[in-house]
Amino acid sequence: MIITCKKGAPQAEIDKIIKEFEDKGLEVNLIRGVDYNVFGIVGDTTIVDEKIVRANPWIEQVTRIAAPYKKVNRLFHPEDTVVDVAGIKIGGKENIVVIGGPCSVEGEEQICRIAQEVKDAGGVMLRGGAYKPRTSPYAFQGLGSEGIQDMAEARKRTGLPIVSEIMGVDKIDEFVENVDLIQVGARNMQNFDLLKALGMIRKPILLKRGLSNTIEEWLMSAEYIMSGGNENVILCERGIRTFEKYTRNTLDLSVVPIIKRKSHLPIIIDPSHATGDWDLVESMSLAAIAAGADGLIIEVHDNPEYAWSDGAQSLKPAKFKQVVEKGRAIAKVIGRDI
Amino acid sequence: MILTLKKDTPKNEVERIIKSYEDRGFQVNNSQGSNYHILGLIGDTTSLDEKIIKANPWIENVTRIAAPYKKANRLFHPEDTIVEAAGIKIGGNEKIVIIGGPCSVEGEDQICRIAQEVKEAGGDMLRGGAYKPRTSPYAFQGLESEGIRAMAEARKRTGLPIVSELMDAEHIDEFVENVDIIQIGARNMQNFSLLKAVGKTKKPILLKRGLANTIEEWIMSAEYIMAGGNENVILCERGIRTFEKYTRNTLDLSVVPIIKEKTHLPIIIDPSHATGNWKLIESMSLAAIAAGADGLIIEVHDNPECAWSDGAQSLKPEKFANVIKKGRAIAQVIGRDL
Numbered sequence: 001m002i003i004t005c006k007k008g009a010p011q012a013e014i015d016k017i018i019k020e021f022e023d024k025g026l027e028v029n030l031i032r033g034v035d036y037n038v039f040g041i042v043g044d045t046t047i048v049d050e051k052i053v054r055a056n057p058w059i060e061q062v063t064r065i066a067a068p069y070k071k072v073n074r075l076f077h078p079e080d081t082v083v084d085v086a087g088i089k090i091g092g093k094e095n096i097v098v099i100g101g102p103c104s105v106e107g108e109e110q111i112c113r114i115a116q117e118v119k120d121a122g123g124v125m126l127r128g129g130a131y132k133p134r135t136s137p138y139a140f141q142g143l144g145s146e147g148i149q150d151m152a153e154a155r156k157r158t159g160l161p162i163v164s165e166i167m168g169v170d171k172i173d174e175f176v177e178n179v180d181l182i183q184v185g186a187r188n189m190q191n192f193d194l195l196k197a198l199g200m201i202r203k204p205i206l207l208k209r210g211l212s213n214t215i216e217e218w219l220m221s222a223e224y225i226m227s228g229g230n231e232n233v234i235l236c237e238r239g240i241r242t243f244e245k246y247t248r249n250t251l252d253l254s255v256v257p258i259i260k261r262k263s264h265l266p267i268i269i270d271p272s273h274a275t276g277d278w279d280l281v282e283s284m285s286l287a288a289i290a291a292g293a294d295g296l297i298i299e300v301h302d303n304p305e306y307a308w309s310d311g312a313q314s315l316k317p318a319k320f321k322q323v324v325e326k327g328r329a330i331a332k333v334i335g336r337d338i
Numbered sequence: 339m340i341l342t343l344k345k346d347t348p349k350n351e352v353e354r355i356i357k358s359y360e361d362r363g364f365q366v367n368n369s370q371g372s373n374y375h376i377l378g379l380i381g382d383t384t385s386l387d388e389k390i391i392k393a394n395p396w397i398e399n400v401t402r403i404a405a406p407y408k409k410a411n412r413l414f415h416p417e418d419t420i421v422e423a424a425g426i427k428i429g430g431n432e433k434i435v436i437i438g439g440p441c442s443v444e445g446e447d448q449i450c451r452i453a454q455e456v457k458e459a460g461g462d463m464l465r466g467g468a469y470k471p472r473t474s475p476y477a478f479q480g481l482e483s484e485g486i487r488a489m490a491e492a493r494k495r496t497g498l499p500i501v502s503e504l505m506d507a508e509h510i511d512e513f514v515e516n517v518d519i520i521q522i523g524a525r526n527m528q529n530f531s532l533l534k535a536v537g538k539t540k541k542p543i544l545l546k547r548g549l550a551n552t553i554e555e556w557i558m559s560a561e562y563i564m565a566g567g568n569e570n571v572i573l574c575e576r577g578i579r580t581f582e583k584y585t586r587n588t589l590d591l592s593v594v595p596i597i598k599e600k601t602h603l604p605i606i607i608d609p610s611h612a613t614g615n616w617k618l619i620e621s622m623s624l625a626a627i628a629a630g631a632d633g634l635i636i637e638v639h640d641n642p643e644c645a646w647s648d649g650a651q652s653l654k655p656e657k658f659a660n661v662i663k664k665g666r667a668i669a670q671v672i673g674r675d676l
Binding site: 212214215216240242243244245246247250251252253254256257258261262274275279280282283284286287288289290291292326329330333334 | 550552553554578580581582583584585588589590591592594595596599612613617618620621622624625626627628629630664667668671672
């Protein structure tokens with residue numbers, strides 16, 4: 001960490017600053033320049049909060065050199081983490097995982113039917129929302145526990161592991177018991193109580209990137225879960241908020257190589273929420289695979305026009321199958337499989 | 339175009355509004371609901387300005403149904419436009435075009451040497467900046483005319499057509515005479531005088547997307563050039579401004595299928611400016627090809643550490659050759675060549 005101190009800071013002030021850091025077990029290097037004094041802080045600076053350091057009126061700027069995360073950092077964990085979800089391995093050089101299913105569970109019959117279609121198309125896992133974070137309080141809020149039970153029934157019939165979103169700490173037991181991969185949605189990416197609670201369990205967590213969160217903030221949220229002891233974290237990019245209006249969000253595919261450099265965690269892409277338009281899902285899926293993503297999570301519905309939510313971004317099963325097939329061909333070019 | 343009137347708009351006002359559009363040749367559909375009064379305008383609404391319409395205090399909202407562009411619109415030109423630049427065809431099902439070269443021309447020796455490397459690696463065209471739009475007025479501003487001459491020399495020696503950025507209409511003659519594709523940079527995407535001026539030439543124009551411009555604004559800038567009579571427009575996505583700091587900009591690859599749906603123009607991707615980081619270029623290049631892009635424009639330098647500008651985002655020639663090789667394999671999967 002580099003701290004820039006205004007010229008003219010009294011020696012007593014400089015000594016005080018040095019002592020504060022030394023008391024925390026950090027080593028301080030002082031460089032006296034013409035216009036500035038600069039401190040180099042050496043040691044584990046993840047414990048230092050820039051905002052507190054800057055509260056000192058003599059300190060002009062604080063620049064972090066080391067990343068503020070440890071457990072997610074590839075520097076301290078060079079091998080890829082491979083997360084095992086009910087026997088399906090995600091990350092490293094494993095097969096690219098394709099997760100499909102409807103935005104919302106609409107009933108046992110619907111989810112079991114779509115699960116079978118997802119499986120027939122080559123999908124390896126089933127998604128489905130039972131607790132739904134909807135912008136409008138008047139929109140369908142999900143079937144709740146009933147939806148989770150329906151998902152479990154679909155798993156029983158097809159053998160596909162299931163992914164569903166948790167919205168509050170109070171439902172953790174239900175999810176641990178019934179769900180194979182617990183999703184933390186974009187809007188809860190910085191719900192720190194939820195992250196801490198999920199850190200205490202051992203279920204794999206699918207952590208979506210927040211709508212307006214930087215990659216670093218996203219990795220810090222993964223750090224919350226991992227620092228609690230749960231190292232089974234999969235990251236999921238689902239588009240960020242920009243000024244562009246033709247798409248629901250802007251898919252930031254550069255996260256794939258960035259996450260792979262900065263972290264050892266698997267990264268999957270959600271082209272459905274990123275674009276909001278089923279017409280764009282195929283090309284963005286192929287692009288994600290070419291970029292090196294470890295998986296895709298795609299909304300699939302057998303009757304999108306009548307879906308209870310997100311119909312416009314859902315693929316029909318036949319189209320989903322086509323994406324899986326083309327994706328496999330791309331995957332082979334870069335030395336992977338689906 | 340749909341005009342929503344305020345609920346209590348007086349009858350004579352409604353009639354006056356309807357008449358004003360009918361007088362201009364529009365058919366007006368009048369539909370009155372219990373809470374809203376709606377007018378549907380049918381006809382060529384591209385010449386209408388929403389902002390002027392909304393100046394009428396009785397008009398609450400204006401919704402455009404038809405796109406505000408005509409010449410660029412695929413609706414009126416269903417076949418792909420293939421732009422030919424000095425014998426190289428860009429767009430449609432033609433080969434994916436790879437343009438490589440340094441950010442700045444640094445002299446005849448340098449550009450001729452790099453041109454040869456670009457050619458040997460499999461590049462089809464040479465890029466090089468002679469007039470440079472730099473954020474700082476103290477940064478290197480380009481070799482200008484001398485740079486253009488050095489580019490022309492590199493073309494003579496290697497046979498590669500050349501692309502360079504035009505910053506002002508005063509240099510148009512120089513560019514028409516010497517350059518094969520005239521680039522309009524991101525910062526000039528809405529320099530309308532410049533767009534009108536290049537619209538009067540017949541040279542192919544590479545129109546980069548502005549840092550904070552929507553796809554619609556970008557297509558409207560293409561429309562400016564085409565409306566002037568120059569239909570040889572190639573669009574180029576180079577990343578947009580977002581809150582993310584790990585990358586220089588955020589590459590918006592969803593533009594590829596969107597541009598192909600809304601327009602008939604070729605679209606190429608600039609992963610160098612989009613990411614600002616040479617380490618991310620390979621994966622973003624492969625992703626762009628998988629998404630269906632018609633070409634790539636990549637910064638290549640044989641000594642990036644000593645480049646006069648943008649060294650951090652420049653690929654060394656051997657890495658560039660590698661991107662082309664892998665890109666070709668991806669292209670073949672989606673039924674194209676490179």
